[in-house]
Amino acid sequence: MRNYKTVILSNQEISSGYYRMRILVPEIGKVARPGHFVMFRVQTSLPPLLRRPFGIFRTGFLPADCDGQPAKEYLEILYKVVGQGTTIMSGLHEGDRVEVLGPLGRGFDMGTSNTEKILVGGGIGLVPLYMLARELIKTSKVRLLMGGRRRDDIIVVTEFERLGVETYVSTEDGSLGEEGLVTQVLERKLRKFPNADVYACGPMPMLEAVQRICATHKVPLQVSLEALMACGVGACLGCVVKGVGHTDQTPRYLCTCKEGPVFRAEQLDWRKMAQDDGYCEGCKS
Amino acid sequence: MTGRAMKTDKNDRRPNLAVEIAGIRMKNPVMPASGTFGYGEEYAPYLDLEQIGAIVTKGLSLNPKAGNPTPRIAETVSGMLNAIGLQNVGVDAFIQYKLPFLREINTPVIVNFFGNTLEEYGEVARRLADIPEVAGLELNISCPNVKQGGIVFGTDPKAASEVVGLVRKHSKKPLIVKLTPNVTDITVVARAVEAAGADAICCINTLTGMAVDVKTRKPRLANKTGGLSGPAIRPVAVRMVHQVVQAVKIPVIGVGGIVCAMDALEFLIVGATAVQVGTANFVDPRAMPNIIEGIETFCIEEGISDIRELIGSIQL
Secondary structure, eight states, X not given: OEEEEEEEEEEEEEETTEEEEEEEOTTHHXXXXXXXXXXXEEXXXXXXXXXXXXXXXXXXXXXXXXXXXXXXXXXXXXXXXXXXXHHHHHTOOTTOEEEEEEEESBOOOOOOTTSOEEEEEEGGGGTTHHHHHHXXXXXXXXXXXXXXXXXXXXXXXXXXXXXXXXXXXXXXXXXXXXXXXXXXXXXXXXXXXXXXXEEEESOHHHHHHXXXXXXXXXXXXXXXOOOOOSSSSSSSOOSEEEBTTOOSSSOOEEETTTTOBEEEGGGBXXXXXXXXXXXXXXXXX | OOHHHHHHHHHHTOOBOOEEETTEEESSSEEEOTTSSTTSGGGTTTSOTTSSSOEEOOOBOSSOBOOOOSOOEEEETTEEEEOOOOOBOOHXXXXXXXXXXXXXXXXXXXXXXXXXXXXXXXXXXHHHHTOTTEEEEEEEOOOTTOSSSTHHHHSOHHHHHHHHHHHHHHOOSOEEEEOOSOSSOHHHHHHHHHHTTOSEEEEOOOEEEEOEETTTTEESSTTSEEXXXXXXXXXXXXXXXXXXXXXXXXXXXXXSSXXXXXXHHHHHHTTOSEEEEOHHHHHOTTHHHHHHHHHHHHHHHHTOSBGGGTTTOOOO
16 A cells, blocks of 8 residues: 555546546555545646545556557556545546545455355446456456436446356446346345345445345345545544443444455444435545 | 765755644644544555554544444535544454554554543543553543534533643643633633643634525534534634733644644744644645645755754744
């Protein structure tokens, strides 16, 4: 982990309000694991003052070409334009100077090989699941259940398919795939594959429902959380969530940035977390 | 000119940045503000901890403290509100688990602490009194985000004087008192803590603020209000440091919204002996080394051979 002062290679709108940014980061492939994130900052602009956390979508490699361009390593982030920070980001171009601090956090545990793997993504929460799928597919059957409000929220599913992942799309308004919530699909799949490992990332109500379903079916679940964050390295304590057994007398706060963003479901106090307002405010960045 | 000759040239003209506060010798006048730098180790991957003037820890209490509910932070224009609520491991866990890491680093460690009651302030000071690795204490009487302790002591000159006097009894360590700006006249409290035995003053802590989500109509912090920090508060901080420097004889550490070397220089020029960098650490983990380098470059360009020539050099 370090702070890279670098440049944007590309920044494109991939669906209405959703962008994919490719950033030059030397040797990132060696250090970034599935579930890691970076703290992003536009080098030359203030506001916004604070960096924004983004899950790493994927790392990649551009080979040297015959025009003399050297080989380049990069990382990609996907983001939805929701606030001041992401609006500024959406206006950036190739060559613009940015800083990324990372890779940060604790990523996914790969679980046991050869067991069924079910990934559940809600909207932009899909982001950290791609690198995970790329890793898991080497040894296991991987299924992606992707949910969103409407068809615009369903992004990059075809890229999962290219990895060999079986994908199931659902939208709340039925404009793409099955009509309804992604959690209904999860219920069905778990009845069919009762020994699956589940991995999820998405809005808090979705995660909470996924957690209840997985607890009922007694299958292991890992979740990647979003949170408001100032530092990303465990210093500001702004991004804490309540761990299981938390009370005012016996505080069990966990730092999303340092002890997460990936947690095993049983580490967290789901009832108290759901009560905490703004817990998923990170989506607003 | 060869690269090597240039380097020698620069070394010859390298200004002396060392300062001393209440017997704590620092290589340069730049240190982190408490609560923005964890216990030091969080930032070790990003900068050489031996490069900075001192390390100031997250505020410690007698017992571990849970802190406030979330959301605890909210970004505002050129600043941020926080209401962390002094979450910390407690003084004993600090000594056992956090101090060994700091022991290996050749930089003075200043321990920030607070109490819920007068007695707790005294007890924490006593537990830190005989620990050789602790170079100095920073007494927090200014946190705006907790019900007891902190600001209750910092807004009343009599209470401030009482807590400083008690801590003074329990510890011979250099004692820095961190003041709140949330008072009508900061010089009244500054004089009170000086008279009670403080060796230095650090100001300012955050300004109490509030932000509202207009859609939900709820405060953006679970604590409703929080402490405002960042560049937004710098002019207020510079003004208050200037006032306090005029009011007391003990050294003053300036803090509030410093992001770059120019910001730090403002504080030094109005008379701060050293500065603390807070929110900027979150934005750029290398903010402090960059500020130190910037101060050095400024001194070279201005023909200043010793940073002390700059301190208090304001032309009024």
